[in-house]
Amino acid sequence: MFEDVQGLSPERAARLALLVAQCEPLLDQDEGMEHAQRLLRDLGAGVMDSILVTRALLGAGPGELGELGEAESAVLSSNARTTELPARRPLVDVIAQAQDVADGLLRPARTPGGTRILAIDGTGGSGKTTLAAAVAGVLDGAAIVHVDDFYRPMPDGERERLDAEQGYHHYFDWERLRDQVLIPLRDERVARYRIYDWTTGRLGARREIAPGAAVIVEGVYAARPELAHYYHFTAYVDTPRDVCLRRVRARGENGEEWIRRWRAAEEHYLRTTWPQSRADLMVRGY
Template sequence: MELPELIQRIETRRHEAARPIVVGVSGYGGSGKSTLTRQLVARLPGAVRIRGDDFLDPTRSHKRSSDWDGVERLRLVSEVLTPVREGRSSVFRRYDWGRGELGVAERLPYAEVLIVDLIGLFHPDALPSIDLSIWCDLDLETSAQRGIDRDAGMGRIHDRLWRDVWLPNERDFEDQFSPRTRADVVYPMSD
């Protein structure tokens, strides 16, 4: 599948729903979720991106868990996904990484298509609130190396976290929830 075909699939889903829709983009850390999401938002009229990193708990996301416990899916669903799908206004709070706490409440922007990219998104707590799920299909080892390289390029050396926490979390989540098979679209990512 190429990008124009994916965009058409989203447009079709939006017209079928006759209401605002939520598109979830997930994949392993480093697989290209944010890149794909930015490309989609740039090409889809009325699309808005919500960064999944705004819904991570920094303490829990740096610890081992079998279900990516540090992903605050219930907060994402209640503050963002449900209000968008219901076409109502809401406020949400991004995690302020600089201050180490939730930021001030801000108005949820209106979106005809809301696209959220996040690890561990295809979980039973969030999937019912997603109208179209897209899996960024790149193998775990390549994704992780890209993530490690990206972090190093920003001066963040997270090698131990990748090796001891994030890669095992990815494997456990995959074993428990099979996110790739739950996706409506498996989108090939280049390595």
């Protein structure tokens, strides 16, 4: 039933098929779909899995995930979900956006090879990490590479002397991201890199990512022009700048002077490279 759906592992496909089998007998009852939604909730099925199961219950055939509109409406309007979804409306919207991003990534490859590389770009506080996690869920656990892991080690005084343009070029070691992650995966080789340790200010733990599946690179500057041609699909999260600023301040990680300098580098990036216009998909942020 779900075996041919792109992005689903055999284990998840089997789990979804079992849920469909458990729900199908309920459809013969009055308000059968509502009973099915209640069972899915009680069995611990998340919103996205419930939508996929409901799509099958509504008679959708095998193949790509495709349009989910009718199934999504059935799940989100269900009384079984009303107590949890109103406060989570942004999450529901992110799930729908994640499906759009995943569908874009799963289109025919621009280049041969089994590894599909996705970039999710956007400014600090825009919701990139949340979207990346949702896309990974849709793609059944795709690997996520955080641009933050490629922060460039340097003395604080040296970093503080960088102007906006220099910050754009030097805050992150994009060459290391290219050489240790993007080029190996493009060539169907294992990516090996070390993660920046924000506590020590040095490179720390080592990580490996095997080729052959989907890899999501998320973070500001992820789609900078020097890296753009390594991606099969690029999404840009477009969130109002005042919303981003409130979120960055709420994290309490940096003082106002550093936030000002950070955002100046972001503005330079936006103004000189226009990542929004180069993205394959613009995602509305909240």
